[in-house]
Amino acid sequence: MIVTIDGVAASGKSSVSSGVARALGVPYVSSGLLYRAATLLGLEAGLELQNAPGLLAYLQIHPLRLEPLAGGNRIWQGERELTGELHSTRVDAGVSVVAALPEVRAWVDAQLRALPSPFVAEGRDMGTNVFPHAGAKFYLTASPHVRAQRRAQERPEDVPAIEAALIRRDALDRVQSAPAPDAVVIDTGPLTLDGVIQTILAQLPEQQRSRPASSV
Numbered sequence: 591m592i593v594t595i596d597g598v599a600a601s602g603k604s605s606v607s608s609g610v611a612r613a614l615g616v617p618y619v620s621s622g623l624l625y626r627a628a629t630l631l632g633l634e635a636g637l638e639l640q641n642a643p644g645l646l647a648y649l650q651i652h653p654l655r656l657e658p659l660a661g662g663n664r665i666w667q668g669e670r671e672l673t674g675e676l677h678s679t680r681v682d683a684g685v686s687v688v689a690a691l692p693e694v695r696a697w698v699d700a701q702l703r704a705l706p707s708p709f710v711a712e713g714r715d716m717g718t719n720v721f722p723h724a725g726a727k728f729y730l731t732a733s734p735h736v737r738a739q740r741r742a743q744e745r746p747e748d749v750p751a752i753e754a755a756l757i758r759r760d761a762l763d764r765v766q767s768a769p770a771p772d773a774v775v776i777d778t779g780p781l782t783l784d785g786v787i788q789t790i791l792a793q794l795p796e797q798q799r800s801r802p803a804s805s806v
């Protein structure tokens with residue numbers, strides 16, 4: 591079974607997906623990491639981020655490998671691990687431009703659809719576009735201020751600067767970020783991280799919840 595967890599920026603998608611995946615004993619798949627890695631490589635190669643043919647040609651010569659685990663996803667270009675470089679302010683600022691390119695979206699979607707299930711998939715369009723037949727779909731929200739306060743624990747910028755950047759990214763991502771009609775929408779604002787994870791687990795079909803946890 592595939593479980594999709596979509597939502598706005600910094601709504602808790604990866605933390606929640608990791609917790610749900612651990613409880614189910616399956617990996618989770620971070621689609622955003624592929625967009626982030628394409629952005630980082632485009633910036634490093636000095637490419638215009640709107641240059642889809644240039645970016646795709648570069649990615650074909652230097653392919654990326656996503657390693658989906660329950661505890662956290664890792665992404666590699668050959669022997670080089672990119673994971674730790676993907677959550678910078680520079681990548682945050684450019685990634686929505688890259689993610690708006692239909693050719694890049696098709697490249698990401700093909701990689702995701704090639705992965706063996708079961709898994710938890712998180713992103714923006716997992717439930718609407720990439721895995722429309724997923725067995726359970728969730729969509730996380732929270733106010734920009736709450737999200738900025740949480741993110742400020744992880745970044746050097748202050749809350750107003752983070753909040754402004756989140757609002758900008760939400761606006762740029764709006765097209766691909768609508769919840770699926772059959773998704774359960776969860777406002778994570780009043781909930782703890784574990785509260786969100788338990789809310790999702792409680793809504794999964796019984797046979798899915800009782801899977802034994804493995805070492806993924």
Ligand SMILES: Nc1ncnc2c1ncn2[C@@H]1O[C@H](COP(=O)(O)OP(=O)(O)OP(=O)(O)O)[C@@H](O)[C@H]1O
Nearest residue numbers: 599600601602603604605606740741778781782783
């Ligand atoms: N319900 C919650 N209560 C408190 N903190 C939370 C909650 N959910 C997530 N967080 C914290 O908020 C921060 C952002 O969460 P996370 O990185 O999982 O979001 P995301 O949606 O994957 O972000 P992005 O869209 O930028 O990749 C993390 O520090 C995480 O621990």
Ligand SMILES: Nc1ccn([C@@H]2O[C@H](COP(=O)(O)O)[C@@H](O)[C@H]2O)c(=O)n1
Nearest residue numbers: 621622625685686689713714715763766
């Ligand atoms: N399914 C997705 C996932 C991500 N994006 C774009 O990537 C950016 C980074 O994603 P995070 O999940 O790490 O925030 C995001 O801002 C989108 O531009 C996407 O379009 N579709």
